[in-house]
């Protein structure tokens with residue numbers, strides 16, 4: 001697999017959300033496969049630490065870009081900071097969720113989520129995608145979610161943001177196929193990362209970030225959607241057998257179990 005990744009998606013990959021969880025696992029897998037990696041997130045010390053680890057373990061180049069992707073200046077710094085590199089892959093993993101009633105959160109929080117989960121992801125996909133299509137080679141992995149397939153009460157904005165990502169990835173995967181650019185939506189169910197803390201949830205069982213990254217890199221170029229992990233597969237296939245309105249009711253119960261909102 002390493003040789004395939006390097007020749008089809010090298011020499012450089014950009015990974016957003018590389019300071020933690022799934023993004024960090026992608027960066028590690030890609031460096032292991034011999035790709036040079038641009039690490040993007042806000043947490044400078046976590047990125048510096050990962051840079052050190054990857055440089056030590058693999059003979060690859062690492063570039064760190066500290067950027068807040070909720071701000072257009074942060075997105076521009078990623079675009080400007082990678083102009084000189086031959087990019088073959090974009091992994092857009094930066095994102096976060098929330099739980100609780102829609103009206104309980106300030107509108108600025110919802111807008112911030114859309115900026116990171118949708119706007120920054122779309123802008124980077126547009127800019128880097130243009131370069132990949134022009135060179136007629138490369139890949140894009142967009143982090144969707146199991147929540148993308150229906151509305152989710154008490155995580156309504158997050159689910160809607162992931163529905164956007166899912167739909168964008170499906171559309172682009174066919175649009176860019178004939179240009180030699182592979183687009184993959186990675187739609188996991190629960191994953192054991194720092195995600196739960198920021199989303200005010202407790203996730204007791206799920207896939208590991210490493211499993212998600214490995215399954216996605218295996219699927220890239222072969223499929224347009226990957227649902228990594230056994231639990232995610234079981235949950236998604238049982239959901240897919242239900243009509244959409246039922247799924248919204250089921251997800252309401254699921255979210256009531258996961259969310260810590262109003263429980264303490």
Ligand SMILES: NC(=O)c1ccc[n+]([C@@H]2O[C@H](COP(=O)([O-])OP(=O)(O)OC[C@H]3O[C@@H](n4cnc5c(N)ncnc54)[C@H](OP(=O)(O)O)[C@@H]3O)[C@@H](O)[C@H]2O)c1
Pocket residue numbers: 016017018019020021022023040041042043044046067068069070092093094095096097116143144145146187188189190191192193194195196198203206209
């Ligand atoms: N964990 C799950 O159960 C799960 C399930 C389905 C989908 N996903 C999706 O998978 C992706 C990765 O999540 P994860 O599980 O790896 O969570 P995580 O461990 O919390 O990682 C989230 C990453 O996003 C970055 N990020 C958040 N806000 C940012 C901002 N304003 N600017 C730049 N970077 C930002 C964080 O970096 P900094 O804080 O350093 O900026 C961090 O590196 C997300 O898109 C999430 O929606 C997660």
